[in-house]
């Protein structure tokens with residue numbers, strides 16, 4: 389295996405994305421798409437544990453979809469395995485390794501942590517023990533370390549609901565970090581990591597699988613799901629990133645939360661985020677107090693979305709951002 393790093397300056401990011409776009413239209417990819425369409429449904433495995441699916445989304449790519457927690461992606465090659473995100477507890481991480489072992493006995497060489505939230509890296513310990521090299525964008529690594537106690541504390545209810553012991557969670561930091569781009573070559577496949585600026589938070593990492601015409605996205609996008617807004621330094625930047633994602637030349641989006649998606653789902657989320665942000669901004673401009681905003685801004689049009697129950701927290705987070713520019717959670 390080999391990896392190349394690039395510390396492209398901000399102005400080079402656009403051309404890096406265009407390069408990715410060009411590489412994504414190789415005629416071979418069409419063949420790969422045909423193979424995927426004809427893959428037998430039996431290749432998909434649904435867990436006995438409710439709500440967890442481990443499904444094959446390309447001949448060599450698996451998507452672990454857990455609606456009530458977080459997702460992972462697994463690339464299986466003849467030279468080894470690459471994993472994106474290790475789930476919310478070491479026991480869930482071990483569960484993912486067990487599932488991988490049902491489809492390949494190749495070593496797990498690489499783990500990517502897509503962003504700092506604990507539901508994407510608390511499963512790191514068993515992967516580290518299995519010998520994987522863990523990679524993350526440098527801000528992700530910094531924030532993982534900085535807010536670890538808060539990340540454990542805010543997942544107390546989840547641990548309780550699963551019977552998981554919070555004391556088993558141990559911080560395992562990345563072995564390798566990158567600034568804006570990194571390419572991993574494994575078993576004849578190319579995996580491209582790109583940091584295009586903060587969306588939901590600093591460190592949000594896109595992972596491209598050019599051969600499958602797919603991209604993995606962080607918490608900045610989830611289909612019909614209201615995202616936590618306590619970490620973003622700028623909703624405007626986040627919206628620009630969503631526009632960029634919607635315009636990417638890929639067939640499928642593999643989100644960190646929610647099922648396999650397309651650009652249409654991204655546009656829907658972007659419209660919701662823009663609507664909520666503009667409404668709160670307008671309320672503040674008119675002098676509405678936070679208490680009154682919490683009482684009157686209900687956004688009933690999104691009541692069927694995942695995490696609608698977060699609405700009050702979101703309004704508080706947007707008030708904090710718009711009025712102070714601060715992100716208290718990250719202090």
Ligand SMILES: [Zn+2]
Nearest residue numbers: 458505507607
């Ligand atoms: Zn998450």
